[in-house]
Amino acid sequence: MEFSLLNDEPVAGPGDDLLGTGRAARELARLLHDSRAATPLTLAVDAGWGMGKSSLMRLVDAELQAREGVHTVWYNAWTSTGADALEGLIKSVLMRFDRRVLLRAVRRVSGQRALISWIRVVLTFGAAFFGAAALVDRLWRDLSVDARSRNAMRDALRRVTADWAGSTSFDTRRLLVVFVDDLDRCSEETVLAVCEAVKVYLDVPGLAFVIGCDRSALGPSGLLRDLSPAGSAFMEKIFQTSYRVPIPAAAEVRGYVDRCAQRSGIQDLLGDHLAELIAVRSARNPRRIKRLINGFGLECALNPVWESFSSEAVIRVLLLQQLYPDFYRVLLARDGADVHAAREFLRYRVTRRVLSQPFAQPAEGTWPVAVSCLLAYDLVAPEPDRPGDWGTLLARLEEHLPTGFPELALDPNFVRLIEELMALTEVEDMVGQLQRGAPRLAADPADGTPEPGSSVRPGGAGPSYAGMPYSGMQVLWIDDHPERNTQFVDLLEAQGARVRVATDRDRAEFVLDTTRIDLLISDVQRGLDREAGLTDLGRWRESGRYPGPAVFFTSRTTPNREARAAALDAKVATSGALLFRYAEEAHAVSAS
Numbered sequence: 190m191e192f193s194l195l196n197d198e199p200v201a202g203p204g205d206d207l208l209g210t211g212r213a214a215r216e217l218a219r220l221l222h223d224s225r226a227a228t229p230l231t232l233a234v235d236a237g238w239g240m241g242k243s244s245l246m247r248l249v250d251a252e253l254q255a256r257e258g259v260h261t262v263w264y265n266a267w268t269s270t271g272a273d274a275l276e277g278l279i280k281s282v283l284m285r286f287d288r289r290v291l292l293r294a295v296r297r298v299s300g301q302r303a304l305i306s307w308i309r310v311v312l313t314f315g316a317a318f319f320g321a322a323a324l325v326d327r328l329w330r331d332l333s334v335d336a337r338s339r340n341a342m343r344d345a346l347r348r349v350t351a352d353w354a355g356s357t358s359f360d361t362r363r364l365l366v367v368f369v370d371d372l373d374r375c376s377e378e379t380v381l382a383v384c385e386a387v388k389v390y391l392d393v394p395g396l397a398f399v400i401g402c403d404r405s406a407l408g409p410s411g412l413l414r415d416l417s418p419a420g421s422a423f424m425e426k427i428f429q430t431s432y433r434v435p436i437p438a439a440a441e442v443r444g445y446v447d448r449c450a451q452r453s454g455i456q457d458l459l460g461d462h463l464a465e466l467i468a469v470r471s472a473r474n475p476r477r478i479k480r481l482i483n484g485f486g487l488e489c490a491l492n493p494v495w496e497s498f499s500s501e502a503v504i505r506v507l508l509l510q511q512l513y514p515d516f517y518r519v520l521l522a523r524d525g526a527d528v529h530a531a532r533e534f535l536r537y538r539v540t541r542r543v544l545s546q547p548f549a550q551p552a553e554g555t556w557p558v559a560v561s562c563l564l565a566y567d568l569v570a571p572e573p574d575r576p577g578d579w580g581t582l583l584a585r586l587e588e589h590l591p592t593g594f595p596e597l598a599l600d601p602n603f604v605r606l607i608e609e610l611m612a613l614t615e616v617e618d619m620v621g622q623l624q625r626g627a628p629r630l631a632a633d634p635a636d637g638t639p640e641p642g643s644s645v646r647p648g649g650a651g652p653s654y655a656g657m658p659y660s661g662m663q664v665l666w667i668d669d670h671p672e673r674n675t676q677f678v679d680l681l682e683a684q685g686a687r688v689r690v691a692t693d694r695d696r697a698e699f700v701l702d703t704t705r706i707d708l709l710i711s712d713v714q715r716g717l718d719r720e721a722g723l724t725d726l727g728r729w730r731e732s733g734r735y736p737g738p739a740v741f742f743t744s745r746t747t748p749n750r751e752a753r754a755a756a757l758d759a760k761v762a763t764s765g766a767l768l769f770r771y772a773e774e775a776h777a778v779s780a781s
Contacts, residue, residue, distance in 0.1 A: 194453070195452060221366055225397075234431075237403050241434055241437075243370055266379060266383050267371045273382075353365075353395065365397070372401065442468045443468045446482075488503070521624055539562070540562040590747055663687050664686050664710060709739040722741055740771045746763050
């Protein structure tokens, strides 16, 4: 089967509109066109990341370009920094004006002496010198040459805009609609510079602004949280009105998944249930849906390991990776349970149903499963005819399970996905290969660092430090499988740390007795002892052998482990990013 990647760019025109955004675009374009007499005005297209605000703005642009007397311009604020954004936005607007309008503006602003010098230049170099870019640059220099003339910039811009808007061969005045996208991706300085340009200098008749942003990210609790009350009030005055892009309806998103799958070539791999799962678990986010489908296509097309397994199995595992990354991370772990996480979850779910109904007759075959689950965590199963406090027993069981299990048990989509995966005859072999690192999948794409046990080097990932931030830091790393952590050790040593590796308690105690250690990093389970790391640190704390910072590095975190680690004044890191954050904190303590 042939696969192709889906473009992550906003839609370019009505033909690419897969979510039916065209109706809203037509209405917004009509509103802007009919409101030209009410300009200046600013409309916010409000939506979160990936929810289609850029696509909607592109469709509005296309609708406006078909209307007589309406012109448009796009300004990418995130490509500018600070005060450059003010100049860049004003120049982008001026560049849309006719050259003769710009030339008249230069004459007015520059004065007679400057005009004579310009005429001499024209005679020397030709009229081409008076291109729009040169005129805009000259006009900007003259307007911003000193504070007095800069204060008059708004009046000058008002006049040049009025000249342009009125220089038409028909009765209706021109309208220039300026699109500013991704404002919430910019720095605070850039956001304020753009808003200053819009409200102070370009707030003139003939101009309308359409600004794409997540307004919650620009509020007092977001990017601009440090603004003074006056600054917050200024921001509120920027937008005359807002259009909040609605979350697509379930049927629309379901159709969108089907069309994206068809375009990418994976439609035969997705049944109705898997397509529905993508639609639901993507939070109806169009960009996230595209990324999921692109990930499926890339893995299935490029990773030869998947050739050993059915498409059904591959798709389900990839869904776990993309939609439930925390669970996928636990699935790759090999510590803390006698079975892998998918089988452990199903066993827990049966036990949960049994213990939640102490006065009901357990379904056939469920009682033995519940008993074996409880015994696996050294919990005594109750007598079936003596209910007792089964709720307390369930709570004690959940203390030993991965933290997200109770919530996942209430997610019917996740439960069905796991049940279907575990019904496949090849699942044990597949999970085994995943745990051994082949195929190598990023457990958490947002983290950017390999997970515990991974042998993938973080290409440019992990904390980005300048110089040697861990210079002189002494680290003891305890793990009975040190090969799983080689890349993390290399990263620490590359940044100045001295890392000593121990595979058991005796070697670790020798290092502690002979070397000053600034940070202890440990696994939790060693061999068949699920609590070895916790037990050892408790012994060393009690004896005074090691009182310093400690981090347990594990893919599997449970309430019990978290509580015991906290009681030992230790941290639990489930990702490379957390590990390096805690290492930085420990180094700051040792250096103080």
